[in-house]
Amino acid sequence: MPRFKYRAFKLIRMRVQGCTNRPFYEIVVTPKDNPRQGRPTEVLGFYEPLPNLNNEKILAVNLKRVRYWMGEGALLSQPLERLLGLSGFLPVHPIDYLDAFRNRKKLENVTEKGEDNVQSAS
Amino acid sequence: MASACVRTCNSLKSLNIVYPLSLRVCNSSVISVRWRKPRWIPKTQSKLFYVRKPTPRDEEENKMLMQKYANYRTQMKAIRSYFTKFVQEEKQARKEYDKSVGIEQELAEVRLSIEVNAQWNQESANIREARELAEAQKSAKIKAIKDQKQKEKDEEQIAELQSRIDNNIKFSEKFITQENMDEEIEKVLDSRKDFNFPINRKGQRLTRGKTKLKEDISSEPDA
Numbered sequence: 001m002p003r004f005k006y007r008a009f010k011l012i013r014m015r016v017q018g019c020t021n022r023p024f025y026e027i028v029v030t031p032k033d034n035p036r037q038g039r040p041t042e043v044l045g046f047y048e049p050l051p052n053l054n055n056e057k058i059l060a061v062n063l064k065r066v067r068y069w070m071g072e073g074a075l076l077s078q079p080l081e082r083l084l085g086l087s088g089f090l091p092v093h094p095i096d097y098l099d100a101f102r103n104r105k106k107l108e109n110v111t112e113k114g115e116d117n118v119q120s121a122s
Numbered sequence: 123m124a125s126a127c128v129r130t131c132n133s134l135k136s137l138n139i140v141y142p143l144s145l146r147v148c149n150s151s152v153i154s155v156r157w158r159k160p161r162w163i164p165k166t167q168s169k170l171f172y173v174r175k176p177t178p179r180d181e182e183e184n185k186m187l188m189q190k191y192a193n194y195r196t197q198m199k200a201i202r203s204y205f206t207k208f209v210q211e212e213k214q215a216r217k218e219y220d221k222s223v224g225i226e227q228e229l230a231e232v233r234l235s236i237e238v239n240a241q242w243n244q245e246s247a248n249i250r251e252a253r254e255l256a257e258a259q260k261s262a263k264i265k266a267i268k269d270q271k272q273k274e275k276d277e278e279q280i281a282e283l284q285s286r287i288d289n290n291i292k293f294s295e296k297f298i299t300q301e302n303m304d305e306e307i308e309k310v311l312d313s314r315k316d317f318n319f320p321i322n323r324k325g326q327r328l329t330r331g332k333t334k335l336k337e338d339i340s341s342e343p344d345a
Binding site: 068072093101 | 190198207210
């Protein structure tokens with residue numbers, strides 16, 4: 001028998017809802033050991049990754065509660081860290097910087113090639 | 123399970139496959155992550171001296187990431203500690219408030235709300251009672267009208283039945299009884315009927331007693 005009752009730390013992460021080819025995520029607080037679709041401690045918001053008619057991906061979070069749970073010691077999953085970083089609540093995640101870096105590089109390459117083509121054509 | 127292991131070992135031995143000692147030691151101790159094959163089966167010949175090539179890393183990217191991650195971690199740590207402090211302060215403030223004024227004030231609020239609730243209940247009860255009284259009166263009126271109608275209907279029915287009984291009593295004077303039986307028999311024997319006449323398909327009589335005797339025509343009631 002264990003001496004102490006084992007308690008997993010809380011994790012703020014996403015729970016998949018929606019249906020086939022139509023993903024929809026709920027942002028929830030759960031103990032880390034819980035199954036992905038298990039009953040959460042609290043639902044903090046939702047995230048729709050598919051752009052809607054106005055070409056928006058909607059993220060709705062109760063930031064007060066996120067602050068509370070982070071103060072209680074809850075950790076965030078990486079996708080959520082990135083989303084909150086992009087939304088301005090947390091610092092921007094390094095992976096996003098990496099993506100931006102790569103995109104910039106690709107764009108530079110394309111423009112250089114384009115210029116070369118233009119020059120060669122003229 | 124153990125027996126199965128022994129058997130496989132023996133089978134390997136029987137095949138005369140002998141590996142150097144160093145390799146065997148290596149298999150059992152150093153390389154631990156092997157799932158598909160049992161531990162005592164050695165590495166395949168083709169993979170014996172295989173060394174995985176490290177994933178290629180972009181030098182520039184790596185440098186940038188290292189720096190960004192370091193910054194990110196420190197920032198997150200700071201934010202986290204700020205949130206913890208914030209939450210603890212909030213909790214403390216709530217506790218102090220409860221201790222000093224919170225509970226009394228809340229109790230007072232509860233008492234007030236109970237009073238107001240009772241008042242509202244009384245008001246709604248008054249409205250409800252008035253409505254119920256009106257409904258009862260209305261239903262009583264309707265019931266009285268219904269009862270009256272039923273009574274009239276019953277009386278009508280009784281009168282009709284009474285008239286039928288009276289008629290039957292009146293008709294019973296013509297009944298044949300023991301006393302006048304002989305008389306009646308005599309009457310029947312004396313009377314004479316003739317059924318010799320044609321009828322149509324509906325059973326109606328076509329001719330009017332042509333074959334009847336002259337003396338019998340007078341005695342026929344429905345001729």
